[in-house]
Amino acid sequence: MTVILQRLRGSWSIYSHTMGKIATATFSSKASEVSLEDAGDKPLMDMENPFRREKMQCILCRHKVKVDYKNVKLLSQFVSPYTGRIYGRHITRLCSTQQKKVEQEIIKSQNAGLMAWYLKGVEFVHDPQLFSPEQPIRPHRF
Template sequence: MLKSASTLARSLLIRPQAFRLCSSSSNSQSAPVAGSEDEPVVLENNPYTKEPRKCLLCSTGIELDYKNSRLLQQFVSTFSGRVYDRHITGLCDEQQKKLIEAIAKSRRAGFMPIFVKDPKYARDPKLFDPLKPIRPHSFA
């Protein structure tokens, strides 16, 4: 019968008195603790995982309101008046749906023009570059 490798090594090959671990003090006579230094380190969380990506509105905590036409205009094309897609704006699916509903409600209420951007909003800071999308589109 064959013994397991660990019991064979303990009984025949390795005698704790003759085997000395590398340490700073050569006079230590204590028996080596099996596996204390050789056991794998268990991490609580993976250091290589990417942080979950949050959209612009979720990370800043901005609520979409149909009366805030200044914010809504930045997600609308200045040339055609169409709402930019998710891959350009970088919004999550939930916020993109809320954005479309808020823009439609704002247009019905008369706060936003339907096709043309109001000239007084032309100097607003750009939240994103529509010609350089955050994520590539599958059809482009």
């Protein structure tokens, strides 16, 4: 038995050498709209892809947190307690837009005198961590 798949003007036709025309499928511009004519017992597939991964989002985007320079408790999570340096994206796992906002708001908070420049505030040292600085996504540059 030979099966031939033929495309004519936006529709696909399946022909069998012994049985003749089996089914005609017409596809529209949307991938989810498929109409089958004379398909017999074949099920219509309108199910979403079960193997598609869900979109990765950073923790601030996922919880819709608005970053503000007055929220020192949140901003101190992104500063090293020993050197006062701002952690990079490979450690914080933030998206690029949120990382830029966090960096700008930390600098704005430091200029306003709400955060220290060289050390993390003592009152924020034992706060729960949003990420682990010891387990970055990629290794350090050095």
